[in-house]
Every structure is written in structure tokens, then in C-alpha cells.
Amino acid sequence: MPNVVIDSVYCAETTDGFGSDQLYIKIDDVQIYGTEEIDAGDNRIINVGRSFGVKAKVSLWEYDSGSADDHIGSFWAHQSQVGEGQQAVTLTGDDSHYDVHYTVTE
Numbered sequence: 001m002p003n004v005v006i007d008s009v010y011c012a013e014t015t016d017g018f019g020s021d022q023l024y025i026k027i028d029d030v031q032i033y034g035t036e037e038i039d040a041g042d043n044r045i046i047n048v049g050r051s052f053g054v055k056a057k058v059s060l061w062e063y064d065s066g067s068a069d070d071h072i073g074s075f076w077a078h079q080s081q082v083g084e085g086q087q088a089v090t091l092t093g094d095d096s097h098y099d100v101h102y103t104v105t106e
Contacts, residue, residue: 004056004077005049005103007086011038012097015062015070021096022063023072027056035063054079060091060098070094082106 006025014021024034027050038044050056060072073091081087081104091098 001051001053001106002077002079002082003049003051003105004058005105006033006046006058007101007103008043008045008047009038009060009101010043010099011040012099013095014038014040015072015094015096017095021072024061024063026059026061028052029057029059034061052077052079058100058102060100062094062096070096072096072098075100077102077104079104 020037020039022035023038025032032048032050033046056077057074058077059074062070062072071093073093075089086101086103089100
């Protein structure tokens with residue numbers, strides 16, 4: 001069964017453009033990381049993953065205590081990526097900019 005590991009997350013821009021985000025990560029609607037404070041320019045080593053079947057939906061969120069959480073973005077990790085090494089995706093939801101590095105293993 002394949003496993004997707006979120007290697008690291010780099011924040012180039014937070015969701016509101018100033019101040020910290022309260023980042024958390026879900027894989028197939030299961031929270032695997034966070035809530036952790038992250039600022040523009042920060043790189044976080046995550047190194048947490050989850051097994052899946054054919055594909056897994058990875059989502060980054062920003063926790064908001066006074067309103068609905070902000071969806072930073074989502075991407076799909078696929079079984080076909082096993083053995084391809086580290087992958088990268090950019091998520092830009094809610095005026096943010098996050099680079100996510102991940103690996104799919106067997």
C-alpha cells in the first residue's frame with residue numbers, strides 16, 4: 001500500500017499577507033499535522049505521512065478562531081508516483097503562497 005509523506009512546507013506568503021498563519025494539514029480528511037504557527041519565509045520540516053489506496057487528497061488549512069478556517073489548497077498524491085522521488089506543488093488559496101514537498105513510497 002502506498003504512503004504519502006509530507007516532507008516540508010515553505011511559506012512564501014501567509015493568508016492575510018501579514019502576521020502568522022496557524023497551519024494544519026489533512027490527508028483524506030484526517031489531520032496529520034498542526035496546528036503550528038508559520039510566517040512568510042519559514043520552512044517547516046514535516047516528515048509525517050499516511051498510507052492510501054490509489055490516490056490521496058492532501059489539504060493545507062489555516063485555523064481561524066473567529067471565523068471559518070481558510071483553505072490554502074489541495075492536491076492529489078497518486079499511487080503512480082511511487083519511486084519518482086520528491087515532488088513539489090504550489091498552493092495559493094486565500095491570497096497565500098505555500099510550496100509543499102512530498103514523497104510517495106511503497
